[in-house]
Amino acid sequence: MSGETARGAGRPAAEAAQDDIVTAFQVDALDLRGRTVRLGSTLDQVLAHHNYPPAVKRVVGEAVTLAVLLGSSLKFEGRFILQTQTDGPVDMVVADFVSPDKIRAYARYDVAALAEAETRNATSPAALLGRGHLAMTIDQGISTNRYQGVVVLDGSGLEAAAHEYFMQSEQIPTRVRLAVGEEVKAGGAASSWRAGGLLAQFLPQDASRARMADLSPGDAPEGTAAHAVDEDDAWVEARSLVGTLEDVELIDRDLSSERLLFRLFHERGVRVFDPRPMAAHCSCSREKVSGVLASFSTDERREMIQDDGKVTVTCEFCGRTYKFAAEEVLGGQTDS
Known part of the structure; x- marks a missing residue:
């Protein structure tokens, strides 16, 4: 977490909520590190360039939030690109994060397929994406080769795909939470959009504590028992705590990131680092x-x-x- 400063130990968590930020945190007792994202006007600015239906805006909001959660970990000037290619009504989404603080995004969708999905009440982000793949690309510039990781989207959405990516490619026990919501304003005023997310990773000094079960080779004889590994108690506890998060907590404009983290981890002690601002910005010229x-x-x-x-x-x-x-x-x- 170079370049980030821990907030004063032992002081009360900040009550004032702040939007359009990424906040790093650390729970030493659980060997846990992570980040939270809160997006308000930044998400509105990303969405303002396209007349997306509300259901498509939710898909884009999740992609933007995940791209910021993952891209904000870059320790160099570069680009993190999240892109989906799927068979759902929203068949492509691109979220482009430029370190340290710029995000842009767009989506392509089929009007007729979206209308048909609405008649079936199948408009969750996971349902609209459908099945295909999620590619995550790190680009450090022309002098360095790109790194790309690809994971299957099986209809379970971006959260599940992120978990699968970290299990397969990084072998880091990880949990991701994403939430997007529309604020409908009184008097006919234009609504606004909010998004929030949390990423938590188990990173003990003894790497053996973070061992994960081997992936199935796909050709094991019938009846072969799947490989299993007892999970570390600290990770079980951390994962359970993250599982208690409600969507409304991630996007509540009156709940600060610090207060949210205190709610989750106060019994174990959580260190929160200075937030970093995020902004909508397109790099075209x-x-x-x-x-x-x-x-x-x-x-x-x-x-x-x-x-x-x-x-x-x-x-x-x-x-x-x-x-x-x-x-x-x-x-x-x-x-x-």
């Missing part, structure tokens, strides 16, 4: 879009030119539109 266009062949760029003699590109994340004259796109090669 005219220069970057021009660079993308330059990656296409001359014939492909010529086909992009519209009847008005321009190429128009709209950023999927923020909705900003960039227009380029044919000469800019073709580099002066305007002859057919």
Whole structure:
């Protein structure tokens, strides 16, 4: 937790709630470390660029929260990209976190499939995502190879997929909680959205205490007993405490992150670190879009030119539109 400062030991937990922050914490008695996320206006700003139905906004809200929980652990300047590809009504979601504090996101959905899901009352984020895969990519820049982890989405949603990822790829006992809610305001005022999340990981100094059962090889003879490992008591207790969290606690605008953590772990003693602010921000620019266009062949760029003699590109994340004259796109090669 380099760069983060622990709040004064023994003082009362802060009562004043604060939005758009990530707060790291540590429970030494349980060998537990983690982070909480609280998003208010930042989530509204991410969602404002698209006219998503409420059910789709919940899906995007969960993806944004998970991306911030995981991306905020980066100790270097880089990008964490969370992307789903699934067979559900919301068949793709991308949440793009740029360290240390910038997030953007968008989703693609099928209007007819979403309407059909609504008739079946199957509009939970897990149901709308359906089955497919979740890819998590860490990009440190052009001088470093990307790292990507892929995990199956089996219809259980992003929380379950995150648990599966840490079990398979990182071998770290982990629990994730995500919550998204809409605040409906009186008098016909526009509603707002809130999201919250918590990530807790069991990280004892003796790594053998965090051993997990071996994954099934898939070809074991019928009747072979599954490998089992007795879980450490500290992790069992920590996991049980995290399991008591209610969605409303994660998004309650009157409940501070410190007070929430005190509720969970006060009997064991919890150290809370200074919060870090988060903000909605899109990194698109005219220069970057021009660079993308330059990656296409001359014939492909010529086909992009519209009847008005321009190429128009709209950023999927923020909705900003960039227009380029044919000469800019073709580099002066305007002859057919």
